[in-house]
Amino acid sequence: xxxxxxxxxxxxxxxxxxxxxxxxxxxxxxxxxxxxxxxxxxxxxxxxxxxxxxxxxxxxxxxxxxxxxxxxxxxxxxxxxxxxxxxxxxxxxxxxxxxxxxxxxxxxxxxxxxxxxxxxxxxxxxxxxxxxxxxxxxxxxxxxxxxxxxxxxxxxxxxxxxxxxxxxxxxxxxx
Amino acid sequence: xxxxxxxxxxxxxxxxxxxxxxxxxxxxxxxxxxxxxxxxxxxxxxxxxxxxxxxxxxxxxxxxxxxxxxxxxxxxxxxxxxxxxxxxxxxxxxxxxxxxxxxxxxxxxxxxxxxxxxxxxxxxxxxxxxxxxxxxxxxxxxxxxxxxxxxxxxxxxxxxxxxxxxxxxxxxxxxxxxxxxxxxxxxxxxxxxxxxxxxxxxxxxxxxxxxxxxxxxxxxxxxxxxxxxxxxxxxxxxxxxxxxxxxxxxxxxxxxxxxxxxxxxxxxxxxxxxxxxxxxxxxxxxxxxxxxxxxxxxxxxxxxxxxxxxxxxxxxxxxxxxxxxxxxxxxxxxxxxxxxxxxxxxxxxxxxxxxxxxxxxxxxxxxxxxxxxxxxxxxxxxxxxxxxxxxxxxxxxxxxxxxxxxxxxxxxxxxxxxx
Numbered sequence: 001x002x003x004x005x006x007x008x009x010x011x012x013x014x015x016x017x018x019x020x021x022x023x024x025x026x027x028x029x030x031x032x033x034x035x036x037x038x039x040x041x042x043x044x045x046x047x048x049x050x051x052x053x054x055x056x057x058x059x060x061x062x063x064x065x066x067x068x069x070x071x072x073x074x075x076x077x078x079x080x081x082x083x084x085x086x087x088x089x090x091x092x093x094x095x096x097x098x099x100x101x102x103x104x105x106x107x108x109x110x111x112x113x114x115x116x117x118x119x120x121x122x123x124x125x126x127x128x129x130x131x132x133x134x135x136x137x138x139x140x141x142x143x144x145x146x147x148x149x150x151x152x153x154x155x156x157x158x159x160x161x162x163x164x165x166x167x168x169x170x171x172x173x174x175x
Numbered sequence: 176x177x178x179x180x181x182x183x184x185x186x187x188x189x190x191x192x193x194x195x196x197x198x199x200x201x202x203x204x205x206x207x208x209x210x211x212x213x214x215x216x217x218x219x220x221x222x223x224x225x226x227x228x229x230x231x232x233x234x235x236x237x238x239x240x241x242x243x244x245x246x247x248x249x250x251x252x253x254x255x256x257x258x259x260x261x262x263x264x265x266x267x268x269x270x271x272x273x274x275x276x277x278x279x280x281x282x283x284x285x286x287x288x289x290x291x292x293x294x295x296x297x298x299x300x301x302x303x304x305x306x307x308x309x310x311x312x313x314x315x316x317x318x319x320x321x322x323x324x325x326x327x328x329x330x331x332x333x334x335x336x337x338x339x340x341x342x343x344x345x346x347x348x349x350x351x352x353x354x355x356x357x358x359x360x361x362x363x364x365x366x367x368x369x370x371x372x373x374x375x376x377x378x379x380x381x382x383x384x385x386x387x388x389x390x391x392x393x394x395x396x397x398x399x400x401x402x403x404x405x406x407x408x409x410x411x412x413x414x415x416x417x418x419x420x421x422x423x424x425x426x427x428x429x430x431x432x433x434x435x436x437x438x439x440x441x442x443x444x445x446x447x448x449x450x451x452x453x454x455x456x457x458x459x460x461x462x463x464x465x466x467x468x469x470x471x472x473x474x475x476x477x478x479x480x481x482x483x484x485x486x487x488x489x490x491x492x493x494x495x496x497x498x499x500x501x502x503x504x505x506x507x508x509x510x511x512x513x514x515x516x517x518x519x520x521x522x523x524x525x526x527x528x529x530x531x532x533x534x535x536x537x538x539x540x541x542x543x544x545x546x547x548x549x550x551x552x553x554x555x556x557x558x559x560x561x562x563x564x565x566x567x568x569x570x571x572x573x574x575x576x577x578x579x580x581x582x583x584x585x586x587x588x589x590x591x592x593x594x
Contacts, residue, residue: 079562081297081409148448
């Protein structure tokens with residue numbers, strides 16, 4: 001549907017699947033409105049039918065473990081060339097996935113299809129408040145152009161306060 | 176500290192070029208803070224070139240350092256005169272390396288049988304080329320290896336030929352790894368080639384196919400790119416050809432074919448991942464296949480395997496107009512995808528390239544189709560983006576296993592519909 005003067009609008013009906021519990025699914029309907037000129041992120045409205053699995057236990061375990069680390073958590077190449085992610089890095093990987101979803105949303109147009117390809121580098125930034133902060137350099141794979149785009153993002157997280165991307169910027173591709 | 180300067184001068188005088196021969200690994204235990212500082216300072220001296228395998232942390236904690244042969248005397252004198260205790264952990268690093276190399280080569284010789292090759296992990300180009308030879312050795316009279324050309328960096332372009340005889344029989348062409356970062360494809364290629372060899376005489380479909388047709392299988396279609404994904408950049412897609420007047424390297428080998436070449440489904444920018452190249456068939460990796468298929472003259476199907484997206488595609492990519500055989504190809508794709516899903520539930524979409532994935536010109540299957548090869552398909556294997564190119568090796572065998580019936584469906588259809 002084309003909205004005059006604004007842009008194309010899509011109505012979607014989809015099924016969301018819990019990546020960690022494949023048998024857990026919820027139905028979702030969404031409306032996506034792209035803006036002509038592609039300078040602002042598309043508007044997204046959605047409703048979910050049913051409940052998403054509770055993750056408090058796993059969240060708190062990761063939160064407490066990371067808060068109590070003596071040295072800042074660091075990592076690179078997650079997953080590695082062979083697709084492996086160590087168990088300790090799995091939550092860091094999942095967090096990147098969620099945060100990159102925001103970055104992807106902000107940079108999507110009708111002609112793009114982004115996926116998180118890899119975490120190149122991640123470094124925890126120690127904070128005096130209750131949040132965990134991570135500085136990520138990720139690689140986004142854009143399907144249509146097939147480009148691999150490095151992107152920096154600063155991510156804040158707390159089990160009760162959710163995920164926040166406080167800063168992000170596209171990085172130059174090394175020639 | 177004055178001692179350190181004298182010591183550095185001594186070492187600078189005794190330089191040599193040999194790598195690791197006579198090098199030793201010393202275990203040093205500093206007994207006080209001063210010792211720790213002295214060791215740290217030692218690390219800073221460029222002439223000495225000590226390589227800490229375990230860094231100095233605190234008194235009482237052992238530190239391991241590899242000392243190059245030329246600095247050995249000086250380092251030992253330095254430690255002894257400062258009363259820093261040490262012992263020799265490794266007497267000769269090169270000797271150890273030589274032994275390790277010998278054991279690795281021995282185990283590689285054991286790998287000489289395809290029954291011990293690890294299909295469930297990703298391999299290097301050399302390992303795959305070695306395995307090809309063992310496949311040929313294990314199945315004489317069925318499998319042979321041909322070289323159809325050389326890559327830009329002069330690597331051999333090998334094709335496995337599966338044939339039970341005859342002369343220039345109608346043939347099926349399979350390729351994997353044309354985009355080097357799509358590692359699941361080369362891995363699936365290896366498993367599939369092995370499966371074809373094993374199942375001849377056992378599985379009725381593959382037996383019927385090979386009794387009247389030949390199969391040509393190029394597993395590492397882009398060896399330069401593949402080597403580069405191992406050595407430098409896991410995300411490399413293109414060839415490694417140098418572009419005149421640009422600092423960017425490589426041409427997208429799946430935009431370089433002479434079919435709709437130069438349209439909006441490819442790029443004219445050498446720095447782009449979909450750069451089409453200076454002209455069609457400019458890439459040796461592409462030209463060698465073109466020449467092979469043209470001179471063979473009897474190829475009836477081209478199946479090009481890529482990842483990721485979980486799709487089965489057929490021509491065209493360079494236009495949204497339907498191919499003349501659209502209906503037949505569509506029906507065949509539908510069947511293949513259904514049989515694939517029956518294995519583990521993996522869902523694929525299917526259709527023409529332009530309508531299912533995106534406009535792409537200069538592609539392998541469009542060229543094949545426009546040159547008389549009716550049954551031309553592109554597979555996009557697992558997954559749909561969760562791991563993308565970095566598909567865990569634990570998914571290699573499941574991916575290859577589920578793709579097998581889909582490949583068979585296409586090959587059987589080709590056998591049963593001669594043209």
